[in-house]
Amino acid sequence: MSLRHLSVKALLFIGLCQVGRRGFASAPEVREPPKKIAIIGGGIGGTAAAFFLRQEFGPGVKIEVFEAGTVGGRLATENIGGYEYETGGSIIHPLNLHMKYFLDRLGMSPRADVPSKLAIFDGKELTFEESDWFIVNFIRMLWRYGFYFIRMNMWVEGILDKFMRIYQYQQFGYSFSSMEKLLHAMGGDGFLTLVNQTLEEAMLAEGFSQVFLNDMVAPITRVNYGQSVRINGFAGAVALAGAESGLWAVDGGNKLVCSGLLYQSKAELVPARVTTISIKMRPSKMGSVTNFYEVNYVGESGAAHSMYDIVVVATPLHQGMSDINFSGFSPPIPSHFPGRYHQTVATLVHGLLNVSFLGSTEKPEDFYVSDVLTLDNKAADILSLSSLSPVKIPKGYTPGPASKSKVWKIFSSQPLSQQHLQQIFLSWDSVWEKSWLAYPSYNPPHRRTPPFILHDRLYYLNAVEWAASAMEMSAISGRNLALLAHHRWFQQTGKIDQEDLHTRLRGEL
Numbered sequence: 001m002s003l004r005h006l007s008v009k010a011l012l013f014i015g016l017c018q019v020g021r022r023g024f025a026s027a028p029e030v031r032e033p034p035k036k037i038a039i040i041g042g043g044i045g046g047t048a049a050a051f052f053l054r055q056e057f058g059p060g061v062k063i064e065v066f067e068a069g070t071v072g073g074r075l076a077t078e079n080i081g082g083y084e085y086e087t088g089g090s091i092i093h094p095l096n097l098h099m100k101y102f103l104d105r106l107g108m109s110p111r112a113d114v115p116s117k118l119a120i121f122d123g124k125e126l127t128f129e130e131s132d133w134f135i136v137n138f139i140r141m142l143w144r145y146g147f148y149f150i151r152m153n154m155w156v157e158g159i160l161d162k163f164m165r166i167y168q169y170q171q172f173g174y175s176f177s178s179m180e181k182l183l184h185a186m187g188g189d190g191f192l193t194l195v196n197q198t199l200e201e202a203m204l205a206e207g208f209s210q211v212f213l214n215d216m217v218a219p220i221t222r223v224n225y226g227q228s229v230r231i232n233g234f235a236g237a238v239a240l241a242g243a244e245s246g247l248w249a250v251d252g253g254n255k256l257v258c259s260g261l262l263y264q265s266k267a268e269l270v271p272a273r274v275t276t277i278s279i280k281m282r283p284s285k286m287g288s289v290t291n292f293y294e295v296n297y298v299g300e301s302g303a304a305h306s307m308y309d310i311v312v313v314a315t316p317l318h319q320g321m322s323d324i325n326f327s328g329f330s331p332p333i334p335s336h337f338p339g340r341y342h343q344t345v346a347t348l349v350h351g352l353l354n355v356s357f358l359g360s361t362e363k364p365e366d367f368y369v370s371d372v373l374t375l376d377n378k379a380a381d382i383l384s385l386s387s388l389s390p391v392k393i394p395k396g397y398t399p400g401p402a403s404k405s406k407v408w409k410i411f412s413s414q415p416l417s418q419q420h421l422q423q424i425f426l427s428w429d430s431v432w433e434k435s436w437l438a439y440p441s442y443n444p445p446h447r448r449t450p451p452f453i454l455h456d457r458l459y460y461l462n463a464v465e466w467a468a469s470a471m472e473m474s475a476i477s478g479r480n481l482a483l484l485a486h487h488r489w490f491q492q493t494g495k496i497d498q499e500d501l502h503t504r505l506r507g508e509l
Contacts, residue, residue: 031490033057034309034457038295039065039267040274040324043073044089044254044471045461046314047261048098048478053312054265056486063265064306066297068273071262072255073315075471078432080350080407083390084253087346087409087434089471092254094246095160097167098475099257103250106260110248112393116370120219123379125359127215129369148212152240155206159194159237162187166476169501175483179449179463181497182480183234191234195467196445199236200229219373223384225469226344226411228376231442238468253391254471272299277311278327279455291456310485314461314478316341317450320437329455337450339466341437344383347410349421351428353387353402364403383411385424405429439469452481459485 037053039046042065050063070076077084092099103109120128131137141149165186176182183191194202199221200213208217217240218229224239225231231239250256262269276296281289296305315322319336326333355367370387374380387399388407400406410416410424415433449466452459464477487495498504 034061034489036062036064036306036308037310037312037485038293038306038308039063039312039314040277040295041065041073041314041461042067042069042071042258042262042269043314043474044075044258045464045474045478046073046312047071047258047265047267048102048475049312049314049461049481050265050267051102051261052479052482053310053485054267056482057489059266063267064270064308065262065267066270066272066274066295068271070255071269072258074436074438075253075255075258076434077253077255077391078348078434080348080430080432083394083407084392085348085388085407085409086249086253086391087348087432088436088438089254090249091242091247092249092471093241093244094248095164095241096472096475097164098479099472102257102261102475105264106257108256108260109251111251111391113248114389114393114397114399116399117368118371118373119358119369120215120373120375121358121380121385122375123377123381126369126372127375145209145212145216148208149216151206152203152208152212152217153244155203156237156240156244159187159234160241162191165502168505170476170479170483172505173483173487173495174498174501175480175487175496176452177484177497178452179467182464183467185499185501194233194237195235195449197233198230198444199233199239202233202236203229214375218376219384222376223371223373223411225439225442226342226383226413227442230444232444232467235442235468238470238473242470249391251392270297270299272297272304274324275303276325276327277313277458279329280307293458310457310459310489312459312461312481312485313454316437316462316465317460318440326454333454333458339443340441342439342441343413344436344438345412345415346434346436347412347416348388348432349408349410349425349428350405350430351408352405352426353408354424354426355402357424365401367402368399369402370399381412381420382416382424383413385410440465452477452484457485457489 039050046065050065053063074088076088078087118130119126163186176185183195203213213229220243221227221229221231221236221239224242274295274297278294280292280294282292283289292307293311294305294307317337318339318341321341325335355362355364360367372385374382374384386409388409389399450460450463452463454460459481461477461481464473
């Protein structure tokens with residue numbers, strides 16, 4: 001097959017997978033590469049940054065990743081009955097090219113597909129229940145909402161088409177110094193408008209009805225971000241993309257990508273909590289003064305510190321998420337940026353579902369619904385209810401109906417009481433609960449996202465989450481910061497914040 005017959009998306013993926021991809025970036029200038037780089041945080045963003053920084057700076061630099069908890073961060077699993085189940089980030093979109101690239105490089109594979117059925121719950125009864133037949137679902141949606149559902153898919157696809165430009169830019173080594181400039185490079189003023197208005201405002205302006213937003217869009221934003229249609233429009237589009245077909249997960253658990261990237265990057269894991277980052281000045285051999293960063297941390301052996309040329313903070317600098325003090329910087333760097341992270345409680349229950357709780361008259365042995373989304377009203381006091389399959393699907397596994405005891409995951413804003421559990425389940429063997437500060441509380445307009453650049457060679461990866469929080473967003477930010485750190489270290493300003501890249505590069509693929 002000739003290259004001209006391949007799709008642009010296929011070419012982008014092929015370009016990402018080339019072993020010699022680093023050749024797209026300009027060759028280093030006379031300045032010596034950095035000797036030591038620190039990354040604060042071992043989640044998907046931090047480990048992706050380690051992987052890409054190794055690509056950019058080569059084998060000579062020492063990379064250390066600080067992680068006080070478990071590698072994977074908000075990607076996590078829990079063992080129930082001898083099987084592992086996802087408790088954190090669980091789905092990946094088919095157009096997430098970095099995650100696909102990681103699996104290819106790490107020799108991993110997607111998890112086996114498991115059939116699923118969706119329903120929507122208003123707190124009293126199921127207002128919509130998916131059929132096994134596509135044509136039946138289509139007719140139901142068409143009868144109730146006209147062509148809004150098709151138009152929604154087209155609207156999301158239009159945003160995704162512009163979103164995909166970031167892979168082209170990164171393939172050619174371009175980087176951006178702020179989230180606003182990255183968004184503008186992808187989607188122009190339209191993306192900047194989206195991030196500073198609510199999803200509700202954006203979709204109403206596109207002609208969608210309030211009924212459709214309440215009945216179909218709100219349940220999707222609630223399950224993905226625990227919030228209403230008043231989240232920002234860009235995050236809302238990411239949430240709606242997470243409801244499309246073809247979603248996948250990593251065989252064995254999504255967190256395996258993080259440990260795999262850490263291994264591939266040949267970075268050293270430092271199991272410690274970072275307390276302070278300070279700036280230090282040292283004279284260089286050329287007579288000038290050079291900045292270094294002193295990272296103070298507390299590990300199993302007590303307090304210690306190390307010096308670094310470059311530091312990437314890959315943990316949220318927000319209240320309740322971290323308490324890193326920045327010392328000696330002018331202007332000062334805050335320990336906590338404005339805004340807060342939204343609490344979502346994940347409760348895993350191994351038990352028998354009470355289908356009458358959902359207002360269903362079906363017999364449990366006939367009830368195969370696996371994902372129950374909820375409307376944004378007071379009666380629906382849970383965000384979602386889903387039956388989980390193990391992260392590694394056993395041979396011959398089938399989910400089974402509600403008459404069989406299985407693992408259910410409930411998202412809620414607050415911990416579930418014993419009384420509430422008794423309403424939802426007929427019986428249970430075990431209950432596991434985890435309170436996540438999983439993503440920002442999106443209350444647009446958020447006129448200014450935190451910066452990518454905190455200081456000369458001090459970077460902040462999680463600024464990306466204030467546009468939208470997702471595994472792929474963190475991976476994109478990790479790639480962007482690796483390129484940005486490389487270009488700024490070697491003073492290659494022509495690769496930073498270039499305008500009109502889409503038009504300039506359109507003919508090169």
